[in-house]
Amino acid sequence: MEGATVPIIVFLIVYALITFELVNKAVSALLGVMVLLILHVVDEHTAASLIDFETIMLLLGMMSIVAVLRKSGFFSILSVKIAEMTKGNPLKILILFSIVTAVLSAFLDNVTTVLIIIPIIIELTRGMGLDPKIYVISQAVISNVGGTATLIGDPPNIIIGSKVGLTFNQFIGNLIIPVVIAFFATLLFMWFTNRDKFKPIDNNLAKLFSVQLLLEKIKVEFLNVRIDQKLLIKGLSCLIIAILLFVTQTVTKMSPGVVAVFMAMVLFTISGVDVEHMLEEVEWSTLLFFAGLFILVGVLEHKGVIEWVAQKVFLRIGDNPYVMVLTVLWVSGIVSGFLDNIPFTITMIPIVHLMLEVNPIPNNILWWALSLGACFGGNLTMIGASANIVSVGMAKQAGVHISFLEFMKDSAAITIITLMIASAFLTLYLWISL
Amino acid sequence: MDIPMNDKNRQNMYKLLRNLGDVQGIARMTVLSLNSFIESIRQLQCTRKELQPLYFELAEALKSSQPKIIPLIHLLEQFEEEMKQTLTPEMGLEEIREKTIESLEAKIKLFQDNAARVTENGLKYINNHDVIIVHSASSVVTNILVQAKEKWNKRFEVVILEHNRDRTRQIIQALRDADIEHIVAPAYDLSHHIDRATKMFLGALTITSDRKIVAPSGTAGTVGQCHLNGIPVHLFANTLHYSHKASTDQYIYQEEEDTQSANMDFSITTHSHDLVSLDLINHIVTENGETKKDATAS
Numbered sequence: 086m087e088g089a090t091v092p093i094i095v096f097l098i099v100y101a102l103i104t105f106e107l108v109n110k111a112v113s114a115l116l117g118v119m120v121l122l123i124l125h126v127v128d129e130h131t132a133a134s135l136i137d138f139e140t141i142m143l144l145l146g147m148m149s150i151v152a153v154l155r156k157s158g159f160f161s162i163l164s165v166k167i168a169e170m171t172k173g174n175p176l177k178i179l180i181l182f183s184i185v186t187a188v189l190s191a192f193l194d195n196v197t198t199v200l201i202i203i204p205i206i207i208e209l210t211r212g213m214g215l216d217p218k219i220y221v222i223s224q225a226v227i228s229n230v231g232g233t234a235t236l237i238g239d240p241p242n243i244i245i246g247s248k249v250g251l252t253f254n255q256f257i258g259n260l261i262i263p264v265v266i267a268f269f270a271t272l273l274f275m276w277f278t279n280r281d282k283f284k285p286i287d288n289n290l291a292k293l294f295s296v297q298l299l300l301e302k303i304k305v306e307f308l309n310v311r312i313d314q315k316l317l318i319k320g321l322s323c324l325i326i327a328i329l330l331f332v333t334q335t336v337t338k339m340s341p342g343v344v345a346v347f348m349a350m351v352l353f354t355i356s357g358v359d360v361e362h363m364l365e366e367v368e369w370s371t372l373l374f375f376a377g378l379f380i381l382v383g384v385l386e387h388k389g390v391i392e393w394v395a396q397k398v399f400l401r402i403g404d405n406p407y408v409m410v411l412t413v414l415w416v417s418g419i420v421s422g423f424l425d426n427i428p429f430t431i432t433m434i435p436i437v438h439l440m441l442e443v444n445p446i447p448n449n450i451l452w453w454a455l456s457l458g459a460c461f462g463g464n465l466t467m468i469g470a471s472a473n474i475v476s477v478g479m480a481k482q483a484g485v486h487i488s489f490l491e492f493m494k495d496s497a498a499i500t501i502i503t504l505m506i507a508s509a510f511l512t513l514y515l516w517i518s519l
Numbered sequence: 520m521d522i523p524m525n526d527k528n529r530q531n532m533y534k535l536l537r538n539l540g541d542v543q544g545i546a547r548m549t550v551l552s553l554n555s556f557i558e559s560i561r562q563l564q565c566t567r568k569e570l571q572p573l574y575f576e577l578a579e580a581l582k583s584s585q586p587k588i589i590p591l592i593h594l595l596e597q598f599e600e601e602m603k604q605t606l607t608p609e610m611g612l613e614e615i616r617e618k619t620i621e622s623l624e625a626k627i628k629l630f631q632d633n634a635a636r637v638t639e640n641g642l643k644y645i646n647n648h649d650v651i652i653v654h655s656a657s658s659v660v661t662n663i664l665v666q667a668k669e670k671w672n673k674r675f676e677v678v679i680l681e682h683n684r685d686r687t688r689q690i691i692q693a694l695r696d697a698d699i700e701h702i703v704a705p706a707y708d709l710s711h712h713i714d715r716a717t718k719m720f721l722g723a724l725t726i727t728s729d730r731k732i733v734a735p736s737g738t739a740g741t742v743g744q745c746h747l748n749g750i751p752v753h754l755f756a757n758t759l760h761y762s763h764k765a766s767t768d769q770y771i772y773q774e775e776e777d778t779q780s781a782n783m784d785f786s787i788t789t790h791s792h793d794l795v796s797l798d799l800i801n802h803i804v805t806e807n808g809e810t811k812k813d814a815t816a817s
Contacts, residue, residue, distance in 0.1 A: 172562060212531075212535070214527070214528075214531060287562050287563060287564045288563070288564050288565055290559055290560070290563050290565075290573040290574070290576070290577050291528050291529075291532065291573075291576065291577050291580060292528065293558075293559035293562050293563060294532070294555050294556060294559040294577055295528065295531055295532045295535060296559075297554070297555030297556075297558045297559055298532070298535040298536065298539060298551070298552070298555050299535060301539060301543075301551050301555065302535060302538055302539055302542075305539065305542050305543065305685070
């Protein structure tokens with residue numbers, strides 16, 4: 086671990102800055118990298134080689150496709166249609182919006198999903214005189230659960246898939262069962278703990294009438310953009326083709342990052358959109374944040390720090406596969422609840438590699454434990470996942486204040502339930518595999 | 520069954536009606552309200568005994584809305600009258616539901632037919648090379664402009680005075696789609712367009728018994744300026760907009776908005792609608808054709 090002191094200190098400071106949101110995430114990470122470059126801990130070429138461009142390309146491509154789809158009005162139509170389908174029934178609002186949130190989160194990033202869903206669900210529930218809080222919390226939590234199902238659904242999965250070389254089909258094939266069970270468990274929990282708030286209104290004519298008016302108002306407010314049907318068809322086609330190419334990755338040999346950027350560029354070309362404007366929609370700060378973190382963790386790995394942590398912490402638990410899997414799951418779950426799960430996942434990947442050298446657990450089960458832990462764990466607190474922070478922030482803007490403890494009252498219980506579901510699934514999977 | 524409509528529910532409903540009315544205009548608001556009434560009846564779960572009081576409770580609440588939606592009130596009064604005559608103790612729940620929906624659908628058709636006739640009658644008031652000022656264009660005014668271009672191929676220009684972003688967007692969209700030449704200007708900029716204007720078109724929320732028009736905010740200033748400059752003002756409204764009551768009974772509400780400039784805080788008071796004297800209107804066009812001003816007073 087020679088020369089590791091400076092990168093460790095820099096890494097811890099950056100981690101603290103990110104966790105407590107003292108400085109913009111991307112700025113924190115890149116500031117850390119710059120300090121390492123200035124102090125000659127690492128040179129520019131090595132630093133650049135430590136960036137996982139597969140992850141960056143996948144994020145860039147998907148963000149570009151989403152930007153075009155947003156411009157087409159697709160998300161406005163979708164959310165208004167769902168609002169209409171609920172007919173103002175509180176339980177239907179919870180169920181239908183949760184299904185849409187879960188599905189969208191599986192194929193788009195979670196923050197985009199809550200940006201689409203939260204405004205309309207607040208407008209709808211508040212207009213009906215319901216408390217929007219439980220709906221906001223449930224959608225944030227569901228977005229994290231739904232995103233766990235696929236390679237592209239949640240940043241930890243994108244990182245694991247890219248760094249470990251796991252395919253889209255492997256993710257969905259191995260994670261769909263625990264995710265679907267966790268989804269229903271979450272809905273059941275939200276309904277059971279708030280069941281008096283989900284009473285139907287179909288015996289009150291005045292309320293039914295107000296809901297109809299409210300749905301009209303929502304239509305006017307959320308469909309005020311012109312729907313560009315040609316752009317919508319092109320955008321959806323490119324998204325579907327991208328997903329098909331993810332699914333057939335083993336046949337086409339095209340990595341998800343290449344597929345995403347390729348389809349985004351095809352979409353830019355055929356749609357005739359203002360590319361400059363579309364590129365402004367890409368979250369460049371997130372991409373820079375990822376790049377910075379890859380370098381910081383890469384330097385720690387080069388200096389032997391990761392191996393040291395693995396030896397001193399994770400490898401001390403022995404080589405019992407059940408203990409290893411459950412330790413990775415629960416440590417990831419709890420840590421991701423309090424720290425950003427993106428840097429945590431990047432840090433854990435070399436550690437899990439070292440653990441697998443000690444005991445090569447079959448069927449990538451240790452990676453699924455990391456994925457389920459990091460994604461489900463993000464629900465533990467309000468700061469555990471970007472989708473939670475964004476949802477609470479949007480609610481606040483709309484005048485709905487959700488405190489840290491209010492969020493945690495529901496989300497912590499859901500996290501424990503979903504981690505228990507993941508534990509049962511992984512234990513069974515391991516028992517079958519051994 | 521839930522408790523009767525409480526004040527909170529009532530205020531919530533009025534707020535929704537106001538919001539939608541501001542954006543959609545009174546004609547669409549009337550149709551939307553009746554459609555919402557129909558849809559809520561379809562979804563309602565109650566006993567035969569509970570049904571009739573619920574209908575009348577909602578109709579009564581709608582008739583007391585603030586501000587008053589006069590066409591809706593007239594149609595609901597007709598609906599109530601019909602229901603009192605139609606409903607018999609022998610009728611079952613589903614039969615009543617069916618009759619109610621039938622009656623409300625007939626009211627929508629009546630309103631739409633009247634509006635279509637006003638549009639038809641309004642077409643002859645557009646000539647080639649007209650420059651028409653519109654402020655807070657109602658759906659009937661928009662339809663007249665569009666049909667004059669599409670059906671009669673009239674060539675004219677429209678000066679849209681911007682007063683409400685959503686309503687302005689709607690008329691711009693309609694004129695663009697119909698390829699009608701137009702410019703958009705702020706309402707306070709009217710003096711720069713008045714010299715070349717040939718007429719002004721407007722719709723109305725209500726025409727009151729004391730010879731006033733209830734119209735969106737800002738209308739009075741525009742009508743006044745047109746009147747002073749000799750620009751003929753045309754009002755297009757079907758007779759369902761006529762109220763038997765005076766302008767003081769229209770529940771025009773006022774709102775105060777706190778604002779700040781430099782280090783001074785103050786509040787701005789605005790009224791939801793303007794009152795415009797019928798004396799400033801040159802032509803009133805209804806579904807029956809051009810009507811004398813005196814005919815409006817009850």
